[in-house]
Amino acid sequence: MSGFVGQINVESILWFLQRFALAGLIIAVTWLATKIIGGIISKALGLVSSKVALQVRRVTSAFIWLVGIVQALDQLGLDQILLLMIIAIVGLAAITAFRDVFPSIAFYNLIVTYDLFKIGDWIEVDGYFGRVVNLTWMNTVIITRDNEMVHIPNSRIIKGNLVNRTVQGGIRVVVPITVDRSTSLSEVERILLEVGVELKESLAPGFMPEVRVTNLEEDSVKVELLLRISNPAMDDLVTSDVLKKTLTKLEEAKKVTR
Numbered sequence: 001m002s003g004f005v006g007q008i009n010v011e012s013i014l015w016f017l018q019r020f021a022l023a024g025l026i027i028a029v030t031w032l033a034t035k036i037i038g039g040i041i042s043k044a045l046g047l048v049s050s051k052v053a054l055q056v057r058r059v060t061s062a063f064i065w066l067v068g069i070v071q072a073l074d075q076l077g078l079d080q081i082l083l084l085m086i087i088a089i090v091g092l093a094a095i096t097a098f099r100d101v102f103p104s105i106a107f108y109n110l111i112v113t114y115d116l117f118k119i120g121d122w123i124e125v126d127g128y129f130g131r132v133v134n135l136t137w138m139n140t141v142i143i144t145r146d147n148e149m150v151h152i153p154n155s156r157i158i159k160g161n162l163v164n165r166t167v168q169g170g171i172r173v174v175v176p177i178t179v180d181r182s183t184s185l186s187e188v189e190r191i192l193l194e195v196g197v198e199l200k201e202s203l204a205p206g207f208m209p210e211v212r213v214t215n216l217e218e219d220s221v222k223v224e225l226l227l228r229i230s231n232p233a234m235d236d237l238v239t240s241d242v243l244k245k246t247l248t249k250l251e252e253a254k255k256v257t258r
Contacts, residue, residue, distance in 0.1 A: 023072040030068025034061045104138045107154035121166040122232040125157050145233055165232035170204030173235050175225040175242040185221065187253055192225045195245045202238055204228040
């Protein structure tokens with residue numbers, strides 16, 4: 001009887017080792033499949049967008065691993081339906097526990113994949129305006145004009161109104177000015193262009209200030225000075241400087257003509 005029991009134990013051990021070896025082989029094949037298929041995806045989509053290719057590769061790899069793990073555990077004698085139920089329960093528990101984390105991670109991938117902004121860009125989100133200094137899985141960190149550090153959840157950025165004010169060649173600044181109709185337009189234009197040139201350190205490289213008339217009324221003329229500046233955060237300061245310098249020069253011109 002003991003010999004029979006010993007034979008059963010040996011057969012059980014051999015059966016388990018065989019199943020364990022098959023499970024290990026399945027895991028190895030799964031790993032190899034993720035590498036091969038991932039490489040194919042990277043080559044196929046890499047020419048379109050490396051970031052999109054990375055996201056597709058991650059999703060595909062996760063699916064392949066899920067299938068491989070299910071098949072490997074099936075070799076160890078676990079019922080697939082029971083296993084899928086366990087995975088579903090664990091997944092539901094994880095989603096419930098991290099319901100605020102997962103959306104931010106997903107939105108982080110959207111920000112990175114579609115290049116909505118990058119470190120150093122000036123962005124505006126729901127009333128907050130500042131330069132991006134850090135981008136994490138959870139938050140986007142900006143420094144405002146008042147040197148305040150603001151942590152904005154990635155989910156809020158995607159769901160809110162995002163304005164990226166950093167563009168190639170700088171941003172346009174329009175400074176409106178209203179002058180008396182009796183004032184010489186040529187003199188106003190000369191002064192505005194002169195003021196624009198004085199602010200050349202703030203202007204985008206290669207840009208020259210422009211002046212245009214926007215409205216003629218019975219007793220006044222509305223003109224605009226068009227500028228393009230490199231730093232979006234300087235728009236209010238540049239506008240203020242233009243107005244102060246222009247008013248000063250107009251007053252000086254009036255004194256000269258008197």
